[in-house]
Amino acid sequence: MNGFFDIPSDLQHSWLGLVGLHLREALLPVLAGLVIALPLSQLCVRFRWLYPPVLWVTTVLYAIPSLAFFVVLIDYTGQTELTVMIPLTVYTLVILVPAIVDGVRSVPQETLAAATAMGFGAVRRYVQVQLPIAVPAIIAGLRVATVSSISLVSVGALIGNQGALGNLLNDATVYNRPELAWNAVLTMAVLALLVDGLLVALRLLLTPWMPRRAQSKPKAGRPDPAALALEDTAR
DSSP: TTTOOOOOOOOOOHHHHHHHHHHHHHHHHHHHHHHHHHHHHHHHSSSGGGHHHHHHHHHHHHSSHHHHHHHHHHHHHHOOOHHHHHHHHHHHHHHHHHHHHHHHHHHOOOHHHHHHHHTHHHHHHHHIHHHHHHHHHHHHHHHHHHHHHHHHGGGGGGGTSSGGGGHHHHHHHHTOOOOHHHHHHHHHHHHHHHHHHHHHHHHHHOOOOSSSTTTTTOOOOOOOOOHHHHHHHHH
């Protein structure tokens, strides 16, 4: 462990500083991706013909290597965090859009009909009925997008030390200190596990009507979760 947390001065951050920077560069793109994906997914649900081309575009963008993205953006945003976060935001869309669309489409038609009969307009029905019921699918997408983003931030080390913990991988080679590489890999793994655990806890908090085990089925006579969610929104 000697020198494990001894961060080279050229990185201009302590170990905790790099952890905070890594979380910022990883989580802000996921949040931005979610903000973009929510209305885009609603359009795809409302206009079914729109979903295939949107999915095609997001898949093509996801296939672009991050380094190529950096080369295109660096002339406009420079060697900054923004150059790293823009591609990460784009990459989240290929995960979040299908997750939200599938979650919203899984809402039973009877539930939507009941909401309409109660006077819910399209926007209110989407926000208060469809999204709450789609929370498990949305959180599942967020878990994948977040873990992927935490990993991909390290690529930013290629453009002026913008890779947060990933910068330690480069310094491990420069200073012949393999413990720095171990530090980066283990810290990113722990961060991914912790954030994933927080998202699972958030899902449990937001969906108290769901069984705690995904494989378990509601027993006979137990109210339908979708109906319970609709009932809660009407209160």
